[in-house]
Structure formats: structure tokens, C-alpha cells
Amino acid sequence: MSPALKYTEAELVELLKHKSEEAFGALYDNYSAALFGIVKRIIGDEDAAQDVLQDGFVKIWKNIERYDSDKGTLFTWMLNIVRNKAIDATRSKHYKHQIRLDDSIVDKGDDRQVTQNEEHIGIKEAVRSLKPEHKEVLEVIYFGGYTQEEASKKLDMPLGTLKTRARAAIKNLRELLKDKVSEQ
């Protein structure tokens, strides 16, 4: 899906099982920035976010045999591990557990800290075109690290509405991404 990948996901998973440094390098290069972006938004603190990313990668490395491609993509599996680490960190170290909307490139258009990958520019544009209520719901859910109940409280909407909104947001995103892909 992403032209920057040197390996397909299946090849990468196979490579990781051999536990070579090359495999680690490939995994890190492909996913560290995306994962770090999320961890940073959940935690806020730069050093703490680096620690969480490190713990996350160590755990991913140790548990790679448990990854089951039938159950989802490698990224989703990795994200769940890293996100859980981030949530644990916010809860144990009393970081402010709040989503930092001001950090979001979507709102500020601030690309300084953001990876400048050519293939991501179209996606960024698509994300920028999301409706505000869709942006909000995705930000809170995806970068918040909340349970259903917490997210529903945070956004002040019933669980049913939250699910409908999330679905509409992702549908909107999918359409925008599809348009970007067909434009290129």
C-alpha cells in the first residue's frame, strides 16, 4: 500500500521471525514515525513518549510470533501494543491524560515535526479535508487511548452516537483517500 516499504507486510513478518537487525531496521523505518505520532499525542511528554516507544518495540520484538495476520494488519497489532503501553504510562506516571488537539497537524498545519514523506502528502491533504466533527471523533478515539465509556464521556455523546460518528468519519476518510489514490 505504501511505496516507501522495502518489504511487503508478509515478507516483513517472515523476516522478523528470524530476529535479524536488518528486520528490526525495516520495521522501525516503516512504522516508528506513525507509532511515535500517536504515542506523543497520548502522552504529551517527549522523553516519556520515547521511553514508551522503546518499551513498545521491545514487546513487539519479543511477541512477534504471536502476531496472527488473519486477525488484522501488522500495523494494527503493533499500534495496540504501543497504545496500551502509552495508556499504562499515562496512568502510572500521572501524565496528563488528555488529548492534545493543539499538537495536531490537522488544526495547526504545523509540519515541522512531521515526517516529510512524499507518499504521505496526499493522505495529509485527505485528512485535512475531513469534516470537523469527523476529525474530532477520530482524534479523541485514535489518539486518546480511551475506553468506549471514557470516549463517550469525553465527547459528551451516547455510545451509539459515538459509534455512528466514528463509522461516518472513517467512511469519509476512506472516500477521501480513494479520491487521492485515483488522482495520483
Place this chain on the structure above:
Amino acid sequence: MDIKEYISSGNLESYVLGLASEKERQEIELLAAKHAEIRDEIAAIEISMEQYAHAHSQTPPSALKQKIWSAIESENKSETGKPAVAKVIQMAAPAPQSSYSKWLAAASIALLVGSSLLNLFLFNQWTSAREELAQANAAQDVLAQQFEAQQTQFAQTQQEFAFMTQPTTKAVALKGVPAFPEALATVYWNSTSQDVYIKVNNLPTPPSDKQYQLWAIVDGQPVNAGVFDARDNTASMQKMKNFGSAQAFAVTLEQRGGSVAPTMEAMYVIGTI
């Protein structure tokens, strides 16, 4: 289940976004295993969210890559080599819980000891109760047997009494001959039914190879009226053979089974009607 409806419920989005509860997660994974449509939908959501994540990516400091690899390598070494330092820390770490755990452990041991003692006590109680019950049952058996024996004897006595009190029953006292002056027996004879009973009042216990024999003297001739054992039960009457009219009765000691003719020297008692 309507797959299209399930897809539009928003549950799959919740699942990919990490919001689903454990129960929902399992449900969705089962459904995905069964239905390709759900699998495809999940994959599409995952890919779009992955792209969304890439759009928000932030490159960590370049030194972090090497730092993480070192951490992975030292993790590998500690796993294959000497025991991990981390493990020691982990054992010491849950200090705040330890006092509670100690109390819990102490309470468990106390409960275990208490429960064991109670078990021992109850077991002893049960054993002695069981023994007492067995004794009581045995005693009851003895009493029941005694009661049965008493009832049999009572029924017999009633029968004998009824026989004795019939107007047609005659009691004939057989008195000891000069050789056995203490010997005494009574013959009850009913003239209507012709039934004959003998009651031993006092006869010496015979040797085991001998029995007493009752003779009815009919027209001057002794007629065999049966044998009896005086040792059996001296309180009870013994039914003897029937015969016609008799003038006298006599008892002799004979060979076991009786004799054809009485042994006159061994006569103990005699009585006339």
C-alpha cells in the same frame, strides 16, 4: 445475522480503533473468521486508519533507533544468559502489596489449620457416633430377639392355660416312686380331644444318651405315649401321643428314642386317674 447491518453498526470501526470491549472483540473475531465481507471491511478500515496514522506521524530522534536495538539485544542476552536483573526487581517491586499479602497468607494458613482441626474433631465425633449407633443397633437386636422369645413363650403359655382350664381336661399328678421320692410330673389329658400334655415338675436331668418315656396304662398294659427331654424347658408342657382311655400314667428313663416296653427298674413317677 444480517452482515450488512452488522457492518453499518459501527462495531467494526470501534474494534479497529481499539474501543471494543473484550467480549465485543471476541465476537467480531469470530464473525470475521466466518464472513469474508466482515474480514474485508475490517481490512479496509485498518488500512485507512493506518494511513491516517501515517498522516500524523512524527519522526522520533534518530538516536532512538540504536537505543531500542540495544535494549532488544540486552533483553535477548538476559533471556539466554544469566537470570535477568529485571526479574529481581520485579520480585522486590510489589512492596506495597506485601503486607496485605502477608496478612492474606497468614489468614489462609490460620484458616487451613482451623479447618484441619475442625475436620479432625468432626471425624472423631463421627467415629464415636458411628460406634454408638452400632452398639445401640446390636442392643436393639438382642431386645427384639428376647421380645420374640417372650412372645412365643407367652403364646405357648396361653395355649397351655386354655387347654388346662377346659372343663374336660384332667390333671393327673405323677408322684415319685420310693427310689425317687422327690420326682414329680403332671399329665394333662383331655377326654374330648384326647390331647395329652406332660409337665415336668421335678425330674433329674438325664444323661445325653437317655430320654424319659411316658407310658399310658390301658387295660393293665403299658402303651407308649412318647419320649421327652426333661432338660429342655421344665416350665413348659410337652405334647405327647394321643391314646384312648387310660387308668394310669408312668414315666421311665429309657434309651434315646424310647423303648417298646418300659424298663420297670427305671420308673421315676407314676399316678392313677
